[in-house]
Amino acid sequence: MTQIDPAGLITDDWQINGAVYTDDAVFRTEMDQVFRQVWLYVAHESQLRNPGDYLTTYAGTQPVIVSRGRDDDEIHVMLNRCRHRGATVCQAESGNANFFRCAYHGWTYTNSGGLRGVTYDQGYEKLDRDALGLVRVARVETYAGFVFANFSPEGPSLSEYLGHAAPYLDLVAQQGPEGIRIDAGAHHLQYDGNWKLQVENTIDNYHFGFVHRSFLEVLTDRIGSPPPIIRNILQDDTWRTIDLGNGHSVHEFGDPANGNNGGQLGDLPFNLIVFPNLCFVGAQLRHVLPLQANRTQVRLYPMLHEGLSDEENAAILRTHEGFYGPAGMGGADDVEIAFDRVSDGMRATEHDWLIMSRGLHREQPTGDGRIVGRADDELPQRAFYRGWLAAMAGAGS
Amino acid sequence: MSAAAVELSFEVADFLYREAALLDTEQYDAWLSLCAEDIAYSIPQGTPDPLRRVGIANDDHRRLTERVIRLNSGFAYSQEPRSKVVHVVGNVRVLAQDGDVVTVASTQVIAEVRRGRQNLYTGLVEHDLRRVGAGFEIARKELRLASSELPLGNLTFLL
Numbered sequence A: 001m002t003q004i005d006p007a008g009l010i011t012d013d014w015q016i017n018g019a020v021y022t023d024d025a026v027f028r029t030e031m032d033q034v035f036r037q038v039w040l041y042v043a044h045e046s047q048l049r050n051p052g053d054y055l056t057t058y059a060g061t062q063p064v065i066v067s068r069g070r071d072d073d074e075i076h077v078m079l080n081r082c083r084h085r086g087a088t089v090c091q092a093e094s095g096n097a098n099f100f101r102c103a104y105h106g107w108t109y110t111n112s113g114g115l116r117g118v119t120y121d122q123g124y125e126k127l128d129r130d131a132l133g134l135v136r137v138a139r140v141e142t143y144a145g146f147v148f149a150n151f152s153p154e155g156p157s158l159s160e161y162l163g164h165a166a167p168y169l170d171l172v173a174q175q176g177p178e179g180i181r182i183d184a185g186a187h188h189l190q191y192d193g194n195w196k197l198q199v200e201n202t203i204d205n206y207h208f209g210f211v212h213r214s215f216l217e218v219l220t221d222r223i224g225s226p227p228p229i230i231r232n233i234l235q236d237d238t239w240r241t242i243d244l245g246n247g248h249s250v251h252e253f254g255d256p257a258n259g260n261n262g263g264q265l266g267d268l269p270f271n272l273i274v275f276p277n278l279c280f281v282g283a284q285l286r287h288v289l290p291l292q293a294n295r296t297q298v299r300l301y302p303m304l305h306e307g308l309s310d311e312e313n314a315a316i317l318r319t320h321e322g323f324y325g326p327a328g329m330g331g332a333d334d335v336e337i338a339f340d341r342v343s344d345g346m347r348a349t350e351h352d353w354l355i356m357s358r359g360l361h362r363e364q365p366t367g368d369g370r371i372v373g374r375a376d377d378e379l380p381q382r383a384f385y386r387g388w389l390a391a392m393a394g395a396g397s
Numbered sequence B: 001m002s003a004a005a006v007e008l009s010f011e012v013a014d015f016l017y018r019e020a021a022l023l024d025t026e027q028y029d030a031w032l033s034l035c036a037e038d039i040a041y042s043i044p045q046g047t048p049d050p051l052r053r054v055g056i057a058n059d060d061h062r063r064l065t066e067r068v069i070r071l072n073s074g075f076a077y078s079q080e081p082r083s084k085v086v087h088v089v090g091n092v093r094v095l096a097q098d099g100d101v102v103t104v105a106s107t108q109v110i111a112e113v114r115r116g117r118q119n120l121y122t123g124l125v126e127h128d129l130r131r132v133g134a135g136f137e138i139a140r141k142e143l144r145l146a147s148s149e150l151p152l153g154n155l156t157f158l159l
Helices: A024-034 A158-173 A195-202 A205-211 A213-223 A229-235 A310-323 A331-345 A379-392 B003-024 B028-032 B061-072
Strands: A015-017 A040-044 A053-059 A062-068 A075-079 A094-096 A099-101 A108-110 A115-117 A139-143 A146-150 A187-191 A239-245 A248-253 A270-274 A278-281 A284-292 A295-302 A353-355 A371-374 B035-043 B057-059 B084-098 B101-114 B117-132 B135-145
Touching (some): A024 A284, A040 A053, A040 A062, A075 A146, A146 A158, A158 A239, A195 A278, A195 A284, A195 A295, A195 A379, A205 A229, A239 A379, A310 B061, B003 B028, B003 B135
Antiparallel strands (some): A040 A146, A062 A075, A099 A108, A108 A115, A139 A146, A239 A371, A248 A270, A270 A278, A284 A295, B035 B057, B101 B117
16 A cells, blocks of 8 residues: 655645545545544434434444444444444434344344344354444544544543534534434535545635625625625634634634524534534534545535424524525535536646645634634634644654 | 316426426526416425425525526526536326316426536426416426435536
C-alpha cells in the first residue's frame, strides 16, 4: 500500500493538495486512522426508545447495527456481519426485533449481539459460542441523546473528545419545548466526489450569495425585500465562526441560544460540524457517509421538536424540503457546484492546489483552545484540517 | 364503457398529455397556470405521510411559484444547463368522480438527461382535476416514484 505523508498535503500558508480529495491511498488512510480512532456518530436515542429497537447505519464505511438490548436496555453497536460467512444479518433500516438471523445458514444472534443459535451444530467439533457474538465496536457513549461509537478501545472519552462542541450539542438537544426527535425519515443524496466536500460546505458562508443566488431571489419574492443574510455574513460582528478544537467548528448567527438565521432554512441558530462527519444545519442532522475517495452518500435527518403538534412539526419539514433534498431549492445547487463541478475541476492536476487561507490573518485565539474568525472566513475548514492532520499523524511513518 | 365515460377518459388523458408537453418544453409559467390556487402537489418519499415524514416535495401553490421563480432566475445552477425531460404518460384511468373533481391515475416514465447522463424515473401518478370552464385545473398531483427511497439525483426540474 502506498505510504502517504498527510502533513505534506497542506502547506503552512493553507494550500491544500487535491490528493486530499481524490487519492485512494489518502482515503484508505482516513478510514484506517481517522475513522478508527475518533468518536463516530451512529444514532439518536429517539430512534431507540424501546427495548429491541434497532437501526442500521455506517461507522466510517463499515455497516453496523445500533440496538437497544431487549434484556439489558443498553445501547449496542456491532458490526452487521455474520461471524460464520460474513453476510449482513440485519437488512432493514430500522425496526424492533428479538433476534437477528443470518439468512445464509441460519446462525442467530440476540438483539444485543450474542450468538444464540447455530443450526445443525453437530457439524462442528467445538464452537466457542461466547466468543462468536457479533463483533462489537469497542466503545459506545451517549452525549445529550446523541450516540457515538469508537473502534479504538483507548483514547479520550466522548465528552473529552467533544470538548468545546459539547455545549452546542446541548443546545441542539434543547431545540424543542421537550427536546428533539429524529423519526421523520431522511433525505438521501449521493454524489461522485469526496466526503469532505460536503462537510466543508456545511459551514462556508462565503459561498452562500453565489451558489444560492437563485434561492435569494426566491426569498426576496417571499419576504418582499432582499434578505439580510449576505449583509449579516459580511458585516454583523455577532455572526462568527469558531474553531472548537479536535476538528470541530461552529458558525453562530448571533447568540447560539437565541439567535436565528431568519428561519428560512430551519431555526437552529448555528451551524455545527462535529469532526469528522456529523453536521447540524437549519433543522437537520446531517450524516456524511464516505463510500470511496470519489463517492459519498449523505443522509439529512430533519429534527422534529418534542412537545409540538404534528402541524407545527410539519412546518419544520416543509421548510427543510424547501431548501434540501433532491428537489430542494438550495441543496441541489451545492451538489452541482461544490461537489460535481469541484470534482470535475480537480481532475486538472497539473497544478493541484486549493487555497484555504481566507481570514487566516484575522484569526483570534481565545486562550482556551478555541479560535474565532469572521462569518465568511475559511476558519471552519482549517479547524477541520487541523483535526484531520492530528488524526492522520503517524500514517506516513 | 358508456359514451360519457369514454368521453371523460379521452378528456382527462388529453389533459395529462398536454400537461406533460408543457413540462417537457419548459413552459413553466403555462404549467403553473394549470395549477389551482389550493393545489397540493407532492412527491412522497416512501409511504405518504406529510405531517410526520419528510418528503421529496410537499408543495402548495406558493412553493410551486417559487420553483418557477428560481428556474427563471438564471442562477439555478442545478438546472444550468437545463435537464432535457421527456414524460411518457400511460395507463390513464378515471378512478373517481366527485362533483366537479375527477380523480385520475396514470403511470409515468420520466426520462431526464443532464450532465452527460440519462436518468430514468418511473412513478404512479394521481391527479385530482377540477372542472373550470371548458377545461380542468390541477387540484392535487401526487407522484409516487418507484425509486423514492433510493439516494436520488437532481429533481430540481419540474416533474
